Amino acid sequence: MPRDWTRQPAARAPAYRSSSMRSPEHARISMPATPTENIGPVFTRDSLGPLDHDLIVNHARPGQTAMGARLIVHGRLLDQTGRGVPGALIEVWQANASGRYRHKRDGYLAPLDPDFGGCGRVITDQNGAYMFRTIMPAPYPWPNGGNDWRPAHIHFSVFGQCFAQRLVTQMYFEGDPLIARCPIVNAVPDQDAIARLIAQPDMEATVPMDARAYRFDIVLRGRRASYFENRPEGI
Amino acid sequence: MSDDLHETASQTAGPYVHIGCMPNACGITGVFAEDLGAQMLQAETPGQRIAIEGVIFDGDGAPLTDAVVEIWQADEQGRYTTRSAAFSGWGRAAADAETGRWRFETIKPGAVPCPDGTVMVPHITVWIIARGINIGLHTRMYFPEDYDMQAHDPVLARVQPTGRLHTLIAEPGPDATYNFNIYLQGPKETVFFDV
Ligand SMILES: [Fe+3]
Numbered sequence: 001m002p003r004d005w006t007r008q009p010a011a012r013a014p015a016y017r018s019s020s021m022r023s024p025e026h027a028r029i030s031m032p033a034t035p036t037e038n039i040g041p042v043f044t045r046d047s048l049g050p051l052d053h054d055l056i057v058n059h060a061r062p063g064q065t066a067m068g069a070r071l072i073v074h075g076r077l078l079d080q081t082g083r084g085v086p087g088a089l090i091e092v093w094q095a096n097a098s099g100r101y102r103h104k105r106d107g108y109l110a111p112l113d114p115d116f117g118g119c120g121r122v123i124t125d126q127n128g129a130y131m132f133r134t135i136m137p138a139p140y141p142w143p144n145g146g147n148d149w150r151p152a153h154i155h156f157s158v159f160g161q162c163f164a165q166r167l168v169t170q171m172y173f174e175g176d177p178l179i180a181r182c183p184i185v186n187a188v189p190d191q192d193a194i195a196r197l198i199a200q201p202d203m204e205a206t207v208p209m210d211a212r213a214y215r216f217d218i219v220l221r222g223r224r225a226s227y228f229e230n231r232p233e234g235i
Numbered sequence: 236m237s238d239d240l241h242e243t244a245s246q247t248a249g250p251y252v253h254i255g256c257m258p259n260a261c262g263i264t265g266v267f268a269e270d271l272g273a274q275m276l277q278a279e280t281p282g283q284r285i286a287i288e289g290v291i292f293d294g295d296g297a298p299l300t301d302a303v304v305e306i307w308q309a310d311e312q313g314r315y316t317t318r319s320a321a322f323s324g325w326g327r328a329a330a331d332a333e334t335g336r337w338r339f340e341t342i343k344p345g346a347v348p349c350p351d352g353t354v355m356v357p358h359i360t361v362w363i364i365a366r367g368i369n370i371g372l373h374t375r376m377y378f379p380e381d382y383d384m385q386a387h388d389p390v391l392a393r394v395q396p397t398g399r400l401h402t403l404i405a406e407p408g409p410d411a412t413y414n415f416n417i418y419l420q421g422p423k424e425t426v427f428f429d430v
Contacts, residue, residue, distance in 0.1 A: 003429065004241060008242075018247075021293040021294040021297075021420065023367075024425075029427070031430060034390065035315060036347060040307070041323055041324065041325035042323070052267060058266050093251065101254060102254060102262075119254050121267070155252070157252075163362075169244060187369050193244040197243070219243045
């Protein structure tokens with residue numbers, strides 16, 4: 001399906017200063033969907049480790065757990081027709097409970113947590129469902145307008161069943177007053193599209209006395225039916 | 236069609252994309268055994284070994300030192316062999332933190348037949364994400380030695396006027412290395428596709 005550009009961020013969003021010098025000035029050239037875009041890399045569960053989806057322990061010292069409010073983040077990966085996308089790789093990364101990234105370029109004064117790395121990955125099940133265990137990331141300051149603070153967020157990188165579906169996005173948390181003030185969020189021109197980036201609390205999935213849960217569904221582009229129904233394995 | 240869901244909006248990968256996509260490359264070791272896509276070739280991978288490298292430049296001519304680049308390509312026979320242990324066709328590299336240079340060691344893809352009977356000239360899809368890029372940029376790299384065939388390629392035919400076609404053709408270097416610099420803005424701006 002052609003991409004709906006009215007719900008996607010413009011390449012150049014002046015309030016997000018980094019986009020000024022990094023946004024192409026020419027229009028993208030449209031092209032037919034070819035086998036190159038209609039097929040995509042396949043990842044299998046054997047390429048993942050058993051703790052890859054558990055950010056609470058996957059970088060923790062033995063017997064330790066990451067600092068912060070324990071969370072389950074889960075949802076379904078769907079295509080535009082509403083079908084679950086099975087077997088798809090989802091990668092996440094985030095700041096720690098203080099808002100600090102484990103990255104040499106992050107100069108925020110908030111402390112690192114020795115037991116938190118900030119990366120996770122999972123492969124969707126046969127219904128397109130996924131689940132991570134992590135901690136609540138904190139908002140953090142960033143050099144943009146002088147006093148900009150990112151809302152708490154988790155970065156997502158998503159593969160679908162074809163390379164045209166490749167998506168990178170960010171998940172926010174319901175009720176965060178920084179969402180409406182964020183130039184990166186507001187690069188998205190459509191309020192409904194923004195609302196769908198905000199995960200909702202999911203009391204059903206909460207683990208009592210252990211972890212709150214948030215639900216975040218992700219929709220990838222649909223594909224032309226002929227390819228979807230009869231997926232070529234190398235044309 | 237009206238019942239269709241909307242595609243989730245893209246957001247920038249930000250400056251710390253390596254934490255999630257290539258943690259070992261940015262010093263977070265011991266979580267994932269290896270960074271996915273870091274190695275495309277196996278000893279048994281058939282095909283002509285090549286390397287592709289380049290730098291992504293912003294509108295000021297500064298290299299992007301925080302980008303992640305993915306490539307996606309057919310095998311030497313022009314097939315997408317996604318489940319093949321010998322060659323998956325997908326790779327991922329981080330721009331060097333100082334120079335911005337990224338590099339892949341791969342094979343030259345074959346020409347790719349399309350269902351409508353046309354044939355696409357050998358090409359490699361290049362997809363880039365970074366801070367300041369709100370939605371990942373798709374381009375294609377073509378090979379200078381295939382110049383004669385490129386006039387008949389169904390995708391290259393879309394690039395009109397043709398004055399920007401050269402931005403999609405790599406430059407040959409020594410030792411089967413192709414240089415493919417990407418320019419986000421300016422007179423040399425690379426062609427990007429709405430796939
Ligand atoms: Fe972030």
